Amino acid sequence: MNRHRYRKKNGDNFRWTNPRRDLVNIFTKEEHLSADEAYMKVKQKNPEIGVATVYRNLDFLTERGILNRFRFGDVKARYELRDLEKENHHHHLICESCGKIINYSEFVQREKKLINAMEKELSEKHGFQINSHQLHFYGICKDCRDK
Amino acid sequence: MNRHRYRKKNGDNFRWTNPRRDLVNIFTKEEHLSADEAYMKVKQKNPEIGVATVYRNLDFLTERGILNRFRFGDVKARYELRDLEKENHHHHLICESCGKIINYSEFVQREKKLINAMEKELSEKHGFQINSHQLHFYGICKDCRDK
DNA sequence: TATGATAATGATAACTATTATCAGTTAGTT
DNA sequence: AACTAACTGATAATAGTTATCATTATCATA
Numbered sequence: 358m359n360r361h362r363y364r365k366k367n368g369d370n371f372r373w374t375n376p377r378r379d380l381v382n383i384f385t386k387e388e389h390l391s392a393d394e395a396y397m398k399v400k401q402k403n404p405e406i407g408v409a410t411v412y413r414n415l416d417f418l419t420e421r422g423i424l425n426r427f428r429f430g431d432v433k434a435r436y437e438l439r440d441l442e443k444e445n446h447h448h449h450l451i452c453e454s455c456g457k458i459i460n461y462s463e464f465v466q467r468e469k470k471l472i473n474a475m476e477k478e479l480s481e482k483h484g485f486q487i488n489s490h491q492l493h494f495y496g497i498c499k500d501c502r503d504k
Numbered sequence: 505m506n507r508h509r510y511r512k513k514n515g516d517n518f519r520w521t522n523p524r525r526d527l528v529n530i531f532t533k534e535e536h537l538s539a540d541e542a543y544m545k546v547k548q549k550n551p552e553i554g555v556a557t558v559y560r561n562l563d564f565l566t567e568r569g570i571l572n573r574f575r576f577g578d579v580k581a582r583y584e585l586r587d588l589e590k591e592n593h594h595h596h597l598i599c600e601s602c603g604k605i606i607n608y609s610e611f612v613q614r615e616k617k618l619i620n621a622m623e624k625e626l627s628e629k630h631g632f633q634i635n636s637h638q639l640h641f642y643g644i645c646k647d648c649r650d651k
Numbered sequence: 652t653a654t655g656a657t658a659a660t661g662a663t664a665a666c667t668a669t670t671a672t673c674a675g676t677t678a679g680t681t
Numbered sequence: 682a683a684c685t686a687a688c689t690g691a692t693a694a695t696a697g698t699t700a701t702c703a704t705t706a707t708c709a710t711a
Contacts, residue, residue: 428575428576428577428578428579429575430573430575431575432575432579450626450630450632450634452632453635459630459632461626461629461630463622463625463626463629464618464621464622464625467618467621468618468622471611471614471615471618474611474614475610475611475615475641476641478610478611479597479608479610479641480643482608482610483597483606483608483645483646484645484646484649485597485599485606485641485643485644485645485646486643486644486649487597487641487642487643488600488642488643488644489641489642489643490639490640490641490642491638491639491640491642492637492638492639493637493638493640494622494623494626494632494634494636494637495634495635495636495637495638496627496632496633496634496635496636497632497633497635498630498631498632499630499631499632502631502633
């Protein structure tokens with residue numbers, strides 16, 4: 358009886374551990390952290406934690422659809438909480454000078470129409486099943502321009 | 505006299521060397537190569553070449569606007585010749601299963617309108633000077649679905 | 652055409668981000 | 682309480698890239 362409950366609750370027997378909870382908490386406060394940045398943050402709460410655990414759990418959370426993983430111009434991967442509500446759907450402006458990342462959610466409505474049409478045509482034409490899309494703008498942010 | 509000619513010809517005194525020529529040639533034949541893949545290819549023509557030279561020149565060519573550098577889901581960077589003519593403007597479908605990259609150029613007209621509008625508004629609102637954009641679709645390609 | 656200046660190269664060491672291994676720990680189940 | 686499997690932290694290993702440095706190649710001028 359409990360067994361079924363448990364199984365039901367978390368699909369394939371994973372455990373909701375402290376490192377996982379901590380990571381998610383951190384990403385509710387700050388976005389676009391890389392693995393090492395996230396590692397620093399968790400360490401403040403739990404100094405015992407190892408890097409490997411952070412990497413493993415960033416993978417874990419990404420696979421489970423809790424985090425999004427991005428690779429902007431940088432070598433290192435960056436993460437953010439997945440936006441479950443459509444209202445939060447957004448894309449990114451990336452500053453090529455300082456690396457700053459800005460979210461924007463303007464145009465989501467207009468974009469959605471186009472994206473839907475594209476997904477339809479592309480899947481028909483290329484037999485490609487589209488799961489997600491990323492629209493990135495690269496350029497120079499205000500601060501860097503002012504300098 | 506010669507001096508002026510020379511200076512004029514190649515802005516800040518770079519030299520159009522064999523490794524650079526070879527790399528560009530390779531990318532006219534094949535796209536989306538990573539540094540190590542490109543290295544293998546140039547080596548066939550010039551076995552003396554070193555990896556460092558390849559990395560350096562991929563940077564060089566990217567900075568000079570001759571190549572585009574991308575980072576798809578993968579850690580490694582991939583390159584393609586920059587499309588100078590508008591007709592070649594395209595984006596990418598990336599298979600999350602096998603890593604295959606497909607170019608597509610459908611919707612470029614419709615997209616352009618939206619992108620222009622976005623660039624305008626985003627630059628006004630965020631003071632961000634946009635230099636380029638990338639639109640990537642992630643999903644599963646036909647071959648992988650059929651398996 | 653010799654020369655001096657400097658751009659570019661190749662070998663290799665160093666570095667950064669990430670992944671694999673493994674023994675020990677923890678949590679959930681019986 | 683005992684068993685099992687998930688998870689952890691330490692650490693070694695790997696992959697991709699960058700830095701260093703001595704040598705070579707190229708061009709502009711003497």
